[in-house]
Amino acid sequence: MATCFRLRSFGAPRFPLAPPRHLRPRPGCSGLTARAAPGRAQLRSYARGPAGLSAELLRTDSFVGGRWLPAAATFPVTDPASGATLGMVADCGAAEAHAAVRTAYEAFHSWRGVSAKERSSLLRKWYDLMMQNKDDLAKIITAESGKPLAEAQGEMVYSALFLEWFSEEARRVYGDIIPTSSKDRRALVLKQPLGVASIITPWNFPSAMITRKVGAALAAGCTVVVKPAEDTPFSALALAQLANQAGIPPGVYNVVPCSRAKAKEVGEALCTDPLVSKISFTGSTATGKILLHHAANSVKRVSMELGGLAPFIVFDSANVDQAVKGAMASKFRNAGQTCVCANRFLVQRGIHDSFVKKFAEAMKTNLRVGNGFEEGTTQGPLINEKAVEKVEKHVSDAVSKGATIVTGGKRHQYGRNFFEPTLLSNVTKDMLCSREETFGPLAPVIKFDTEEEAIAIANATDVGLAGYFYSQDPAQIWRVAEKLEVGMVGVNEGMISSVECPFGGVKQSGLGREGSKYGIDEYLEVKYVCYGSV
Structure with a gap:
């Protein structure tokens, strides 16, 4: 493994000194620019990660409560095109997952009281930052997932648009007043946020699968703990950096990356913790069935986007x-x-x-x-x-x-x-x-x-x-x-x-819908209030 270093003493990226050989500039290469192995002074002035990736966005620690937290162990994230190590990322376990849930639960009590207009404004700021950094974010997607840069750039715009869409939907969570047969009663229907949502996402759309879920959750007034796929954690952590810059309050958006070896225990922790009210998962049907079993014990609300054919x-x-x-x-x-x-x-x-x-x-x-x-x-x-x-x-x-x-x-x-x-x-x-x-x-x-x-x-x-x-x-x-x-x-x-249309399947392809005006309903509870003696 290549020699690694840390930029700062806490929470900074760890990555190889030199870019992987296959990502060094070649004729006709449009993605990454030529760079010599940087010195520490150069890194302090404007840090760049392996192969020209932005070190400001290429984070490697977990993000909980607005802070970058290292873990006792790390795991390598590799470039699927070459097998080269892109960086070493915090390998969280069940204990870290439960701690993140507690943090999100504490933040929920204040976030749910933030006005819809303010939540809308914060999501819009997050969207703006994603668009300002879309080129660097796209390079991270290509580096960790292998998809062509043009497709990664398309995913970045698509994923940012979910934040824009739900920033607008945040102000359109309407209840109802229902006419009753009694003259002295009024019936009201309120829509209220569920609570903490566990967000478990796949590697094939490492940014869009997060914002499609998280945008809706935050717009509704929920807080989230994200477990990104072990193959592609950098995108989730880069989004955390921008969420922090946008002013999303500490504890509202949390990320706990983990290796394939710990994925089972972390997934189980996020699905069984009693402080979690909602689970949203995108992945295989087989894994979805396991998570549904976990959720059933405490009757949690579940959204599943599973396999297709x-x-x-x-x-x-x-x-x-x-x-x-x-x-x-x-x-x-x-x-x-x-x-x-x-x-x-x-x-x-x-x-x-x-x-x-x-x-x-x-x-x-x-x-x-x-x-x-x-x-x-x-x-x-x-x-x-x-x-x-x-x-x-x-x-x-x-x-x-x-x-x-x-x-x-x-x-x-x-x-x-x-x-x-x-x-x-x-x-x-x-x-x-x-x-x-x-x-x-x-x-x-x-x-x-x-x-x-x-x-x-x-x-x-x-x-x-x-x-x-x-x-x-x-x-x-x-x-x-x-x-x-x-x-x-x-x-x-x-x-x-x-972003405007509902995404989801039938049969064993899943439960619920994401995106569109229907997506925010997945994170809302309907409460009926009977107001008597009017």
């Missing part, structure tokens, strides 16, 4: 070029590592061959595998070796059962966590890639004959997050949109997420 249906009436464009956008964003990525492509027999041909051509022409900081890269690394092995398993299983590799099909020569964008034809319903979420750059195509057959295949799963279909038949559009068993439908559109 999104169908992408192309009917004979579709505009094939438009469908291919949508397929590219839906499937290969973040190298296929999103919960709403198209996982199964169902193409009607009449246009099947044309679609497959044009899809393969688009993949070969438009997709470029490489380091996320390199100009022109559209496909970065998968998050780790386990993710690559899953894609390999799905490809080999499909081929062994008769599928044909149209393009791709193996690890990319660029490095260990890179996989070629892959297109399979002659795929059947019994193959793993048809039954399991791949979470990688694999597009399996299943041929179908009738609308009823396509809907049956699409709905033959226990999850239902997103679904997509392409058609120019108005009657078919209404029928299919209503019959797909998913929480979100894209009609002639491969990108459906926005």
Whole structure:
């Protein structure tokens, strides 16, 4: 491991002296600038982290009660493109998690009394700071998650917009007055904040999955403890730095990072602590079920955004070029590592061959595998070796059962966590890639004959997050949109997420909705007040 140092005696970043070799400047690199290994004087004047990352934002300690707190142990965060260590981060355990919850609980009693206008103003300041620092924040995302810099920049704007949206929604938490049959009574409905919310987020959108939850929670008057994914804690800690600068009061936004080894105990602590009133989790269905068991013992309010197996249906009436464009956008964003990525492509027999041909051509022409900081890269690394092995398993299983590799099909020569964008034809319903979420750059195509057959295949799963279909038949559009068993439908559109619209699924894809005007309701309790003797 590279020699590390601390900038200050308390709470400052720890990271290698020199940038990882693969992130040193190369011809055509647009992401990071050339820097020699810095001296201490230079770092004190304007500190930069590994590979030019902002040391002011690249924090490594936990953030609790408005203070940066080191832990007894640390764990390494690595760049998935090279395996190089980006920094050593505080490895919190159950004790630190419980302490953070107590801090958040104490802060809740004052935060809930802050006016909606003031909460709105503070969230807006936080949004403004995110936008001012969006380039540095995007570089942190690319460094720790591997996604191409252009995508990371898009995520930064998207994540900041949740703070802007909920800063506006904070002032629109309305109750009701209900007419009663009694002349001497008045019935009122109040909406009040739940309390402390445990926020457990994934690595694939390390910033947006936080602000989508935290923006709503803080707008409602709740306080939060965030446990970021062990692969990508730097984004959550950078947001803490900006929240502090924005004036978010101590204890309102807290972050407890931890290693994979401690994730289970920290997650359990955040879900069972009696001072926690709400749990919001984004991640796998399997993990979500475990957290639901923990929450059940004390009947906590829960929001879950879990796994998907999104169908992408192309009917004979579709505009094939438009469908291919949508397929590219839906499937290969973040190298296929999103919960709403198209996982199964169902193409009607009449246009099947044309679609497959044009899809393969688009993949070969438009997709470029490489380091996320390199100009022109559209496909970065998968998050780790386990993710690559899953894609390999799905490809080999499909081929062994008769599928044909149209393009791709193996690890990319660029490095260990890179996989070629892959297109399979002659795929059947019994193959793993048809039954399991791949979470990688694999597009399996299943041929179908009738609308009823396509809907049956699409709905033959226990999850239902997103679904997509392409058609120019108005009657078919209404029928299919209503019959797909998913929480979100894209009609002639491969990108459906926005801050204004509700995000969530049905079946085992989750509970509740995030974003939109509905998102804030997840952090509010409805109280009925009967006022008598009027």
